[in-house]
Amino acid sequence: xxxxxxxxxxxxxxSTYLExxxxxxxxxxxxxxxxxxxxRLVQRAGGLAALLPPDAPALAARAVARLDALVVSGGPDxxxxxxGEPRAPxxxxxxxxxxxxxxxxxxxxxxxxLPLLGICxxxxxxxxxxxxxxxxxxxxxQGPPGVFGAHPVRQVPGTLLAxxxxxxxxVPTYHHQxxxxxxxxxxxxxxxxDGTVEALELxxxxxxxxxxxxxxxxxxxxxxxxxLNRAAAAREPAG
Numbered sequence: 001x002x003x004x005x006x007x008x009x010x011x012x013x014x015s016t017y018l019e020x021x022x023x024x025x026x027x028x029x030x031x032x033x034x035x036x037x038x039x040r041l042v043q044r045a046g047g048l049a050a051l052l053p054p055d056a057p058a059l060a061a062r063a064v065a066r067l068d069a070l071v072v073s074g075g076p077d078x079x080x081x082x083x084g085e086p087r088a089p090x091x092x093x094x095x096x097x098x099x100x101x102x103x104x105x106x107x108x109x110x111x112x113x114l115p116l117l118g119i120c121x122x123x124x125x126x127x128x129x130x131x132x133x134x135x136x137x138x139x140x141x142q143g144p145p146g147v148f149g150a151h152p153v154r155q156v157p158g159t160l161l162a163x164x165x166x167x168x169x170x171v172p173t174y175h176h177q178x179x180x181x182x183x184x185x186x187x188x189x190x191x192x193x194d195g196t197v198e199a200l201e202l203x204x205x206x207x208x209x210x211x212x213x214x215x216x217x218x219x220x221x222x223x224x225x226x227x228l229n230r231a232a233a234a235r236e237p238a239g
Contacts, residue, residue, distance in 0.1 A: 010068035010232035012047040014038050015102050017075055018054045037217030038073055045225035054097040060104035068232035069115040072102050072122030074215060077177055083133040090137035103129050110205065115231040117224060118211030120175055123200055126211045130183025138178045140194065148172040148218045153190040153198040160210055161189030161199045164227045171214035178213060
């Protein structure tokens with residue numbers, strides 16, 4: 001849990017999974033779920049987490065209007081149809097409800113200039129939302145099932161990412177897809193040693209729009225969420 005804040009507490013929306021078969025106790029039902037690392041990271045950095053399960057895309061703007069910041073979480077592969085390509089054999093099954101909802105959230109957040117952080121799938125969706133494409137399978141960035149790996153990334157000088165996370169950086173990672181063609185206005189903020197784009201940002205947004213390919217919720221570095229919360233606190237209150 002986070003310590004008692006001394007100033008404004010930003011309301012940070014975090015998108016969730018929608019799974020058909022989840023067990024708890026004697027129950028086995030469909031459920032909206034999210035690894036606890038996400039909301040705990042928001043809390044530890046001084047924010048108030050609000051989970052955003054998939055809903056009608058037409059309602060995304062109303063949801064965003066009530067938030068101070070948005071985190072688009074990791075999860076399943078984006079449907080290649082969203083960027084106009086056939087499905088590769090290595091691409092995972094689609095999650096159409098999440099794709100539609102989270103793309104609508106991103107569009108609404110960009111329209112409202114809401115501070116936005118994409119994590120793993122969230123970075124890929126930001127790229128797709130702005131007209132980019134994805135490499136559907138990438139070797140070397142995904143370890144054994146259910147285990148985060150770690151590798152160094154190199155920040156691009158002069159970027160928001162380099163400002164927020166200066167110095168040597170090793171990140172928790174688990175992904176087999178990555179950005180290919182960059183979406184309109186997006187610039188790389190960091191690269192892996194093999195050249196894979198590890199962060200994206202949108203300088204033209206005149207605000208905080210940053211996405212990372214790794215999983216900060218799996219580590220102890222609060223700087224990304226602290227920067228997001230700081231950007232949220234600097235805005236006019238949501239509503």
